[in-house]
Amino acid sequence: MSDERPDPGTVRPGGRTAKVREAVLRAAGDALAEDGFDRLDLAEIARRAGVGKTTVYRRWGTVPGLVADLLTEMAEESVSRTETGSLLGDLTAQARLVQSTLSDSRQGPLFKALITAAACDPQTAEALQRFYRIRTEEWAPCVTAAIDRGEVPEGTDPTEVVRAVSAPLYYRLLIAGDPIDQPMADRTAKAAATAARGGAFTR
Amino acid sequence: MSDERPDPGTVRPGGRTAKVREAVLRAAGDALAEDGFDRLDLAEIARRAGVGKTTVYRRWGTVPGLVADLLTEMAEESVSRTETGSLLGDLTAQARLVQSTLSDSRQGPLFKALITAAACDPQTAEALQRFYRIRTEEWAPCVTAAIDRGEVPEGTDPTEVVRAVSAPLYYRLLIAGDPIDQPMADRTAKAAATAARGGAFTR
DNA sequence: TCATTAACGCAACTGGAGTCCCGTTATGAG
DNA sequence: CTCATAACGGGACTCCAGTTGCGTTAATGA
Numbered sequence: 001m002s003d004e005r006p007d008p009g010t011v012r013p014g015g016r017t018a019k020v021r022e023a024v025l026r027a028a029g030d031a032l033a034e035d036g037f038d039r040l041d042l043a044e045i046a047r048r049a050g051v052g053k054t055t056v057y058r059r060w061g062t063v064p065g066l067v068a069d070l071l072t073e074m075a076e077e078s079v080s081r082t083e084t085g086s087l088l089g090d091l092t093a094q095a096r097l098v099q100s101t102l103s104d105s106r107q108g109p110l111f112k113a114l115i116t117a118a119a120c121d122p123q124t125a126e127a128l129q130r131f132y133r134i135r136t137e138e139w140a141p142c143v144t145a146a147i148d149r150g151e152v153p154e155g156t157d158p159t160e161v162v163r164a165v166s167a168p169l170y171y172r173l174l175i176a177g178d179p180i181d182q183p184m185a186d187r188t189a190k191a192a193a194t195a196a197r198g199g200a201f202t203r
Numbered sequence: 204m205s206d207e208r209p210d211p212g213t214v215r216p217g218g219r220t221a222k223v224r225e226a227v228l229r230a231a232g233d234a235l236a237e238d239g240f241d242r243l244d245l246a247e248i249a250r251r252a253g254v255g256k257t258t259v260y261r262r263w264g265t266v267p268g269l270v271a272d273l274l275t276e277m278a279e280e281s282v283s284r285t286e287t288g289s290l291l292g293d294l295t296a297q298a299r300l301v302q303s304t305l306s307d308s309r310q311g312p313l314f315k316a317l318i319t320a321a322a323c324d325p326q327t328a329e330a331l332q333r334f335y336r337i338r339t340e341e342w343a344p345c346v347t348a349a350i351d352r353g354e355v356p357e358g359t360d361p362t363e364v365v366r367a368v369s370a371p372l373y374y375r376l377l378i379a380g381d382p383i384d385q386p387m388a389d390r391t392a393k394a395a396a397t398a399a400r401g402g403a404f405t406r
Numbered sequence: 407t408c409a410t411t412a413a414c415g416c417a418a419c420t421g422g423a424g425t426c427c428c429g430t431t432a433t434g435a436g
Numbered sequence: 437c438t439c440a441t442a443a444c445g446g447g448a449c450t451c452c453a454g455t456t457g458c459g460t461t462a463a464t465g466a
Contacts, residue, residue: 008414009412011463012411012412012464014463014464015463016413016414016462016463017414017463037322038240038241039323042453043452043454051414052414052415053415053453053454054416055415057454057455058413058414116319119316120242121241129380160390163371163379164371167370167371167373167374168366168370170373170374171369171370174318174322174373175318175321175335176335176366177331187404191398191404192398193403194402194403195397195398197401198398198400198401200393200394211442211444212442212443214434214443215433215434215441215442217434219444245424246424254444255444256423256424256446257425257444258443258444262443265424407466408466410464410465411463411464412461412463413461413462413463414459414460415458415461416457416459417458419454419455420452420455423450423451424450424451426447426448426449426450427446427449428445428446429444430443430445431442431444431445432444433443434439434441436439
């Protein structure tokens with residue numbers, strides 16, 4: 001098999017190709033947020049993006065493939081992190097950021113759809129894990145700083161602490177279904193900080 | 204509209220109808236666990252259940268409709284709860300039960316698929332919320348008991364504590380993707396207990 | 407600027423999920 | 437037991453998501 005050809009869009013990625021990709025990913029995000037993962041139709045996305053449906057099918061093939069590419073794109077744009085000087089302050093800032101994202105009328109449904117897509121397709125799951133690994137690594141230093149200050153015990157796993165802040169918010173989004181407000185986010189941060197100080201996240 | 208007819212299966216629910224429902228729900232569970240939500244085909248389920256596909260389409264109509272019915276069935280079967288006498292003990296028992304369920308080769312994928320289905324359909328979401336509300340209410344008394352013992356402060360929300368135990372495990376199942384083992388479950392229980400004792404879940 | 411060909415877009419085509427029709431089975435009331 | 441009809445099953449049919457073929461546009465390198 002010496003005549004293997006590269007993926008479409010990789011040989012001439014400039015100009016039109018880039019514009020098409022941008023338009024399609026934008027349209028895919030909109031459609032995901034509005035209609036959800038299962039009602040997604042690649043032809044509809046093509047129409048929204050002002051692009052031939054053949055192009056979408058040829059370059060991304062399936063819905064999970066397209067979502068995986070969208071996640072890769074999203075992983076690239078980083079969020080700036082605040083540094084308050086205390087673990088509770090930092091975790092509260094993190095919780096509030098997640099809260100405002102998940103309760104946003106576009107981002108909330110979008111993230112729900114992204115997680116849904118990841119649950120259905122290994123390739124998308126990998127992209128989602130990469131996305132959250134990057135986010136987690138961005139927030140981990142505030143736990144490391146707390147260790148250095150002696151606020152939490154040596155051997156505390158920063159990843160676990162950061163996840164403990166987000167997890168209950170995602171639980172509400174995906175399972176419980178009730179609203180994700182700021183008091184809730186603050187309580188989550190407080191719980192994680194308390195548990196961390198008590199040494200619950202040591203290996 | 205005086206000629207509105209009842210849902211199929213409600214007028215003559217005995218004998219054959221009940222057998223069909225049982226077989227179809229069983230097949231649906233198997234298919235969900237094996238193939239996941241998005242690859243579900245009602246005709247395939249009918250074949251597995253040894254039932255005409257027309258029957259499945261007529262009684263349940265859509266995939267989410269069938270999943271919602273499966274969840275209603277699952278909500279009925281209750282799990283017995285252990286009482287250890289300490290909050291940490293009770294929460295650890297709860298965490299280990301969730302852990303063993305989510306890491307089971309059939310139940311894990313099944314729950315992932317159920318949550319996925321709920322994210323795509325309001326009717327299924329309601330059924331899922333009912334299912335977890337029942338489970339939460341079953342576990343809440345162990346927090347109430349801890350309040351009575353003076354182990355955690357007055358005003359602690361039992362629901363929040365119980366959710367805090369499960370949430371990180373579901374986070375792993377749906378987002379992080381890494382294995383859900385018993386040490387992990389124990390850490391989660393310890394974190395929830397520590398946070399509860401520290402008054403993080405008071406309203 | 408020009409040639410090469412990657413990438414796009416249109417329109418016709420295909421396969422299979424979901425629907426419909428109608429004959430058969432068997433439930434439950436009298 | 438008998439009857440009316442709820443519920444089931446097989447198979448034909450429909451409709452549209454996804455594919456294919458081919459002509460057109462434009463990215464890239466010389």
